[in-house]
Amino acid sequence: MATRPRLAAAALGATAVLAPAAVMASTYVVRPGDTLISIALRHGSSVQAIAAANHLVGSAEVRVGQLLEIPDPSLSLPAYAAGGVDQDLCAVRPGDTLWSIARHYGVDPTALARTNGLNVNAVLPAGATVQVPGRLVRVSALLGHVAEQVGVEPALVRAVAWVESEWQQDLVSPTGAVGLMQVEPFTGEWVSEFLARRPLDIHVAEDNVAVGAHLLGHLIGLHGGDPGRALAAYYQGDASIAAHGLFLDTVRYQRTVLQLVSGARAA
Secondary structure (H helix, E strand, O other), X not given: OOOOOOOOOOOOOOOOEOOOOOOOOOEEEOOOOOOHHHHHHHHOOOHHHHHHHOOOXXXXXXXXXXXXXXXXXXXXXXXXXXXOOOEEEEEOOOOOOHHHHHHHHOOOHHHXXXXXXXXXXXXXXXXXXXXXXXHHHHHHHHHHHHHXXXXXXXXXXXXXXXXXXXXXXXXXXXXXXXXXXXXXXXXXXHHHHHHHOOOOXXXXXXXXXXXXXXXXXXXXXXXXXXXXXXXXXXXXXXXXXXXXXXXXXXXXXXXXXXXXXXXXXXX
């Protein structure tokens, strides 16, 4: 992956915010089609944390109508992300409802309604702004889930995504690198064909993380298990390193990511 300039985290603007943010729901009623994984991702938690909070054994299936306790998801955030903006602001378009917005962001509709001080079936005025709680905890859960699927340490994937984009899927660099893991389109195509062996769309958050995680895993293997060398290759590219050595910003990148990983491991 070639070196590219970084963009600062974009500040979210709003025109008419419906209500101040509130905490996410601490309980959840299981619906048809729910699994522990889908519930964990929706609430920014983990399967293990929810299972422990509800005394579920192993990979026990949940049942429709079951009331689950959802642990405070902010407790699972790495320290470096805990002070970030933990919400999305969604501009209401004609025809939008709290249900459709909740489905789009993967959050619980009742939690979304409570956050905005509204009835879950309230009519939303076009042009208003809905606060969607739990952006960071949802992204953290997604990063961890995909990392585990790919077989790369979640703390490493989370740290790379934070340094690359501050966990913003809508971020695009001047060179065209996209999303949470700041993946170039040609890199996404190469990873899809040769590593993941399935089509991945870097404009979709889950696929973007999968591309970055697959690439990190590949580079770690290529560099004898050395995460520092793999990070340098991820940031600068092996061809550039061979031709020019490590750039100073590459060294800073390595150091920053490894420090975040070390801090997350120690927490």
